[in-house]
Amino acid sequence: MKKSATSKSSGSNTRVSFLATCIILAHTKTQSCSAFTSIPIEPATSTTRQSPILLRESASTSRDVIEPPLNPLLSQIKPSKTVEVFSLVKQMEADGEAVTSLCVGEPDFAPPQSVLDAASLAMQNGQTRYTAVTGTAELRAAIAKDLKERKGVQYDPQTEIVVGNGAKQCVYQGLMAACGEGDEVIIPAPYWPSYPEMALLVGATPIILETKVRDGYLINPADLDRCLSQRPKAKVLMLCNPSNPTGGVHSAELLAQIARVLRNYPRIVVLADEIYERLVYTADGKCTSFASLPDMFHRTITLNGFSKSHAMTGFRLGYLAAPARFAKAVATLQGQITSCASSVSQAAGVAALRDVGEEWLLGNVEIMRAKRDYVLGELEKMEHVEVAVPPDGAFYVLPDVSKYYGGDDTQLCLDLLKEKKLALVPGSSFGAEGTVRISYATSMEELEVAMTKLREFLESKA
Helix, strand or coil, X not given: CCEEECCCCCCCHHHHHHHHHHHHHHHHHCCCCCCEEECCCCCCCCCCCCCCEEXXXXXXXXXXXXXXXXXXXXXXXXXXXXXXXXHHHHHHHHCCCCCXXXXXXXXXXXXXXXXXXXXXXXXXXXXXXXXXXXXCHHHHHHHHHHHHHHHCCCCCCCCCEEEECCHHHHHHHHHHHHCCCCCEEEEEECCCCHHHHHHHHCCXXXXXXXXXXXXXXXXXXXXXXXXXXXXXXXXXXXXXXXXXXXXXXXXXXXXXXXXXXXXXXXXXXXXEECCCCCCECCCCCCCCCHHHCCCCHHHEEEXXXXXXXXXXXXXXXXXXXXXXXXXXXHHHHHHHHCCCCCHXXXXXXXXXXXXXXXXXXXXXXXXXXXXXXXXXXXXXXXXXXXXXXXXXXXXXXXXXXXXXXXXCHHHHHHHHHHHHCEECEEHHHHCCCCEEEEECCCCHHHHHHHHHHHHHHHHHHC
């Protein structure tokens, strides 16, 4: 506990000294509060600048301190395992250790030059002030145009699009707008670890819908129907397509089957997280927008951004597209949480949609495809490591390593980091015990080092 009293002018020494005396006396005369030590202040003169009073809790009486309680809700929320591993890696690197990290979903290439130029120009031209909470009209119009032309979904840029500080914020606000206390959120597993925690944060209950390895970890419509029939409180279905952490892609046909199931449950809102939709390796390279399906627009909140497609992770720029009543609710929430996204980032987002050609984006898809194929080929050579269905999107592989460590993927990752300085994320944090998530969004040279380290480590444990 720290308290301070700071004078606002050189002539206020008497007032500050009196305030400091009151604080000290209050704490020394009240038994329930601990004793404090103070640093005396020299009397101020017209030529001396008043120094702040520093009050420190006495170390000898720290056992008597009664600390104010935290929000009880925090006892239910788990830290992000990905963030924890990444933080540990950064600390090891700061300590001088060389670590090979495949734990974070961040492209290794730079944003397009036109994006960087747009950001620089925005700053030079004074575009450094607040924008509308929902984003600049220019960016919202560009987003609406892109969704209409590429995805076949039409949104009003004035009332149905909200630009946020990264897609993660948009997911949270979309969930907050769609459900609340007493509701249930259906989350297919394996899942992005933030989904269950976000559900808890809005007061809802996360309900895990298990998927099958043989189905490529994709949603089975019959299983979804069975789950919803038993969950009258269900209000939201989380649909991450392509999937983090599996890289699985729900085809247009499978999405249509899911939509048919949902027609029997009109209360369900679909949060369609499509942040990886520009990274698809199927023959047609397409990822169908769930909102484009018949009868699904009015109940779908689409989430997307620029981090994965344009390597703009540090720009923190995402967006939500939804019917006006959802978008208005989200805008109200955002207005009380963060207000607008960075004006400079928004200018860069406009350039990403208007100035970056398809050849740049498709070129990155081919690079990622080659990395995926390399990792899959290396994993196939490793004993007792299985990838039942190769991923068709994103930049992740979720191999089964349950034959090692008795299926304890967390201990495996800890030992791997300790012994080989290779960082992977335990699959259990994604609801997939006995697996590890590999992000191949790094250089081929780094991947070669990583696969060698993983093979040597597993061979030593066989």
